[in-house]
Amino acid sequence: MANPFRNFITVLLLALTVAGASVSAQDPGPPKDDPTVPKDRDTVLRIQIFLDRNLFGPGKVDGAVGEFTYKAVVNYNYAHGRRDLYDWSEVQEAAEHEVPVPYAAYKIRADLVPYVNPHLPEEPEHQAKAPFMAYRSLQELIAERFHTDESFLAVINPGKNLNALKPGDIVVVPNVRPFKIEDVKPLASYKADPALSCNTIVIDTTERMAAVYNEKEMMLAAFPITPGKPEFIPVGQWEVKTIMNTPSFRYDKQFLEEGVRGTEAYQLPPGPNSPVGIIWCGLSKSGIGLHGTASPRTIGRSRSAGCVRFANWDAIRLPTIIRPGSKVIVR
Known part of the structure; x- marks a missing residue:
């Protein structure tokens, strides 16, 4: 048939x-x-x-x-x-x-300080003991909040010591709609939706782009991605099964490098600096998902094991265009 x-x-x-x-x-x-x-x-x-x-x-x-x-x-x-x-x-x-005005002035609020931990360890075995995978600096938080990186913040804030930012300081930023970490509801899950679940997301691992289409085959959105390593890319047609905010992450070095589950692993807490970022879209292909990242500046360059990474500011928008039941085509 x-x-x-x-x-x-x-x-x-x-x-x-x-x-x-x-x-x-x-x-x-x-x-x-x-x-x-x-x-x-x-x-x-x-x-x-x-x-x-x-x-x-x-x-x-x-x-x-x-x-x-x-x-x-x-x-x-x-x-x-x-x-x-x-x-x-x-x-x-x-x-x-x-967008008549491309820049905005942003005043750092005190309630963002809890999302920063300058002492967050680099090693997974120590990160597993942390309560939250926080930003390592206010500079990193602001860069991600306004969809840019620390280098460009330095360019548009000449003479300002961005390494010593504190609440009350004013920073020039791109005039984007900000990604607000404080609005990401912990462990919130997203249910199937009559309209959004009918959309399809196409993951093009060569172009390193993900494009979303509706039932009428109209392109609705497209975002840069980092695909998995070539030997682990799950080429084929799958389905979104779950979407959840702020997941914890099982760090397994052997699995990430070889695609085989290892005996030594660490359960990392959630947060923007988690290897899977602030959202997880699990697929019908076991162990594979669409998710955020701890390093948005590396999107399109470095590779994960088999998953598909988005910048956190793009990943958080996925539930507005796809839901459980959405088809996922990986090519």
Whole structure:
């Protein structure tokens, strides 16, 4: 008997292939002589913020035209029916309208201090004894909160000692919708949803992108990812079984390196610096999930054992577009 979902899968894969046709994993970005690609940092930042707000993640927001900003523009154009997928002009115009001010001033609140532990150990055997996998500094917290990294914070805050931040200090940040760690409800789980559970997420391990489609085969969102090691990638069709905030994590070095469960492991507490970040989407493939990360700046570069990592600020948005029952296509 023919599989009624087969043609739908073919369309999904074809769509993602078309959207990223010239955007290989080694592609550094658009041609340097492309007149539609802006060169001004603030213009690029404004475009990144716009794309991020509209669920087309550019990776870290830093005012630079990198691989994932380029792919975000292509995917956004594809999703909105643009004829020229590589033309930045319409995206730039929309960004100038929606994001007139690319920077904001953020005053550090005292209630964020409990989410920071400068003494969080590096070794898993010691981390297992910690109560929470906290940020190691307010600088790290603010960088993740505003979808960027510490290096860009330093660029836009010249002369400020970001290593000595304290409550009451004011920091210039990208004007994104912040990822608020204090709003992540511990151990909250997400149930199936009549609409969201019908969406499909396609994990493209070559392009290092995850794209979400609805039942009408329309692309709704796309985010950069870090896929698993090639030998552990669970190619095929799966299903989201569970979605839960702030999971604990069984750190098993042998499993992470060899894909075989070891005898020595450590149960790490939850938190933004957990290896699985602040959310876990478990799949019908045992032991494999979509999850956050402790190192958002490494998204797209380093590899996990077999899971798929998102920046925490993207991972926390997954329950708004997929739910248990959603199909997951890994290719």
